Amino acid sequence: MIRFDQVTKTYSGATRPALNNVSLEVLKGEFVFLVGASGSGKSSFLRLILKEERPSKGRIHVLGHDLTSLANRKVPYFRRSLGVVFQDFRLLPAKTVFDNVAFTLQVIGKSKGFIQEAVPDVLKMVGLAGKSGRFPHELSGGEQQRVAIARAIVNKPAILLADEPTGNLDPATSAGIMTLLSTINANGTTVLMATHDSGIVDTMKRRVIELVSGQIVRDERQGGYQTQAIPVQDFGAAMERERLAASGAPAPDALRTSVPPVTAATPAAPTAPAVPTAASAPAVSPFAPRTAPVEPREPVTASVRAVTQPAASATSSAPPVPPPLVEPEAD
Numbered sequence: 001m002i003r004f005d006q007v008t009k010t011y012s013g014a015t016r017p018a019l020n021n022v023s024l025e026v027l028k029g030e031f032v033f034l035v036g037a038s039g040s041g042k043s044s045f046l047r048l049i050l051k052e053e054r055p056s057k058g059r060i061h062v063l064g065h066d067l068t069s070l071a072n073r074k075v076p077y078f079r080r081s082l083g084v085v086f087q088d089f090r091l092l093p094a095k096t097v098f099d100n101v102a103f104t105l106q107v108i109g110k111s112k113g114f115i116q117e118a119v120p121d122v123l124k125m126v127g128l129a130g131k132s133g134r135f136p137h138e139l140s141g142g143e144q145q146r147v148a149i150a151r152a153i154v155n156k157p158a159i160l161l162a163d164e165p166t167g168n169l170d171p172a173t174s175a176g177i178m179t180l181l182s183t184i185n186a187n188g189t190t191v192l193m194a195t196h197d198s199g200i201v202d203t204m205k206r207r208v209i210e211l212v213s214g215q216i217v218r219d220e221r222q223g224g225y226q227t228q229a230i231p232v233q234d235f236g237a238a239m240e241r242e243r244l245a246a247s248g249a250p251a252p253d254a255l256r257t258s259v260p261p262v263t264a265a266t267p268a269a270p271t272a273p274a275v276p277t278a279a280s281a282p283a284v285s286p287f288a289p290r291t292a293p294v295e296p297r298e299p300v301t302a303s304v305r306a307v308t309q310p311a312a313s314a315t316s317s318a319p320p321v322p323p324p325l326v327e328p329e330a331d
């Protein structure tokens with residue numbers, strides 16, 4: 001469904017690649033978390049799948065298309081099979097909930113009759129049946145994200161890409177969004193989600209791909225969030241480093257994070273969803289110290305090369321995220 005063969009992406013003017021020799025396969029029906037420190041390459045990975053960026057080296061296949069040779073005029077049509085959700089919702093502020101979702105279908109030329117049926121259906125699915133006449137500013141953050149998800153799935157995409165979809169939401173609201181994404185996945189859509197939310201990843205127990213400095217250092221079935229870049233045990237130390245950095249003091253060597261060797265593993269078969277509920281949602285932020293000991297992870301069959309990585313710099317800032325993907329069909 002999605003295959004990366006030795007993909008490297010180096011942005012112009014950059015001194016190091018955002019993605020470095022990445023090979024992996026995502027199968028139909030999988031739910032995959034992309035984790036890693038800020039700047040590790042998660043958004044770049046998603047943008048390459050959307051063909052918003054081109055790889056500097058390597059090949060990418062998505063839904064049977066070789067993206068390297070896919071003509072630009074065919075890209076809008078290709079993207080109809082992909083839904084995208086962003087952290088900041090990206091709704092059209094002057095359009096109602098109904099019209100935000102309908103707009104996606106209008107620009108690809110769907111009939112009025114189709115739109116009148118499809119939009120209420122999808123709004124019902126995301127739990128917003130009674131709010132179709134509201135404007136985005138009249139909705140909570142969680143409701144706005146539901147509209148964004150409705151918009152992303154109304155055309156029944158084969159793949160849903162979500163770039164930190166819960167990044168602006170509280171834990172209970174995030175749990176509701178994850179329940180929704182799990183339902184969408186259970187209905188057959190392959191989901192790839194970049195996240196920093198350790199609570200969600202630990203609760204859902206899905207495939208986890210971890211990036212450090214643009215390389216895959218972990219590909220684990222039913223994985224947890226624990227990152228190589230910032231090992232869980234060292235969250236306290238990481239916070240102490242932040243405190244010292246903010247106060248201008250040099251970080252003592254004792255506080256530097258060490259990175260254990262890593263065994264990368266592989267594409268896992270789809271598994272039954274373990275969906276957090278609003279009631280059970282753990283109130284954990286990526287930077288919350290955790291006290292529980294780290295369980296050894298069970299490796300799965302390797303098809304991704306094992307990589308040993310230096311610690312990632314966690315200082316890069318996120319680039320601007322690409323605009324919504326819906327484009328009118330070329331004649």
Ligand SMILES: Nc1ncnc2c1ncn2[C@@H]1O[C@H](COP(=O)(O)OP(=O)(O)OP(=O)(O)O)[C@@H](O)[C@H]1O
Binds near residue numbers: 041043045319
């Ligand atoms: N358009 C761009 N031009 C130049 N460099 C870029 C661009 N987009 C990303 N980068 C760089 O590529 C690297 C990976 O960035 P990317 O946004 O993919 O990381 P990320 O893991 O998604 O980070 P975050 O968790 O903060 O969103 C970073 O060093 C970033 O500065």
